Amino acid sequence: MMTTSASGRNGTTVLVVEDEPAIAQAIARRFTAEGWAVEAVGDGLAGVSAAARLQPDVVVLDVMLPGIDGLEVCRRIQADRPVPVLMLTARDDETDMLIGLGVGADDYMTKPFSMRELVARTKALLRRTERAARAAEIAQAAHPDPPVEIGDVVIDRAQRRVQRAGAEVHLTPTEFDLLLALAATPKTVLTRERLLAEVWDWVDASGTRTVDSHVKALRRKLGPDLIRTVHGVGYAFEPAAGDEQDGA
Numbered sequence: 001m002m003t004t005s006a007s008g009r010n011g012t013t014v015l016v017v018e019d020e021p022a023i024a025q026a027i028a029r030r031f032t033a034e035g036w037a038v039e040a041v042g043d044g045l046a047g048v049s050a051a052a053r054l055q056p057d058v059v060v061l062d063v064m065l066p067g068i069d070g071l072e073v074c075r076r077i078q079a080d081r082p083v084p085v086l087m088l089t090a091r092d093d094e095t096d097m098l099i100g101l102g103v104g105a106d107d108y109m110t111k112p113f114s115m116r117e118l119v120a121r122t123k124a125l126l127r128r129t130e131r132a133a134r135a136a137e138i139a140q141a142a143h144p145d146p147p148v149e150i151g152d153v154v155i156d157r158a159q160r161r162v163q164r165a166g167a168e169v170h171l172t173p174t175e176f177d178l179l180l181a182l183a184a185t186p187k188t189v190l191t192r193e194r195l196l197a198e199v200w201d202w203v204d205a206s207g208t209r210t211v212d213s214h215v216k217a218l219r220r221k222l223g224p225d226l227i228r229t230v231h232g233v234g235y236a237f238e239p240a241a242g243d244e245q246d247g248a
Contacts, residue, residue, distance in 0.1 A: 015056040016040040017047035017073060019065050027060060030115045044068035051077045058125050063089040071103050078104035084125040101217040106174040107210060124201040148183055151239040155183055169221050178214050182237040191234040
């Protein structure tokens with residue numbers, strides 16, 4: 001088992017779970033240069049243990065690991081304490097990506113990847129987490145925004161909860177933000193680039209597949225009838241005819 005660690009300057013802690021020492025060490029060095037505290041471990045069980053011990057702000061997690069794979073690691077980490085997870089995969093297979101999103105990952109990158117992009121996307125995850133925490137604090141201190149109700153879908157912005165037809169739908173933080181962005185302007189087509197900017201807080205043409213995969217994950221959880229694909233452009237939230245919007 002490989003374990004490396006580095007102290008940080010700005011209070012941010014990152015856990016890297018990667019079994020290839022050269023990649024893990026390169027990530028740790030790059031993250032340390034950002035002022036983050038970093039610990040890297042090389043197998044799945046060590047990743048679960050380290051997450052419980054460190055309580056990291058974000059986890060960078062490889063899919064293929066000895067012991068237990070990254071999907072099971074992500075499932076166990078999220079069950080213990082929700083935390084932003086960026087998954088790394090050597091296979092450009094959308095099925096694997098959707099499974100990763102389904103167990104609680106917020107984003108993913110395929111190998112080989114750019115360290116610059118990895119840092120940018122990790123920073124974006126941290127910014128979104130901070131915004132969500134601030135929004136929750138504001139909601140508790142003041143009158144919360146009313147839920148968005150469109151047809152049989154209810155989006156509670158204050159509690160970050162979603163229901164469809166009265167049943168709770170469990171979404172990751174990224175899925176929730178994506179749904180809210182689409183539902184804020186029903187029947188309006190939002191480009192992939194705009195969604196990347198609003199939800200992921202970064203814009204890069206290589207990230208448009210991230211949007212596509214998260215939309216597919218949303219459809220699996222909410223049903224295929226709510227989000228319309230506009231080929232070559234983006235997506236629109238399309239409630240059924242006769243549904244009315246309230247609270248947006």
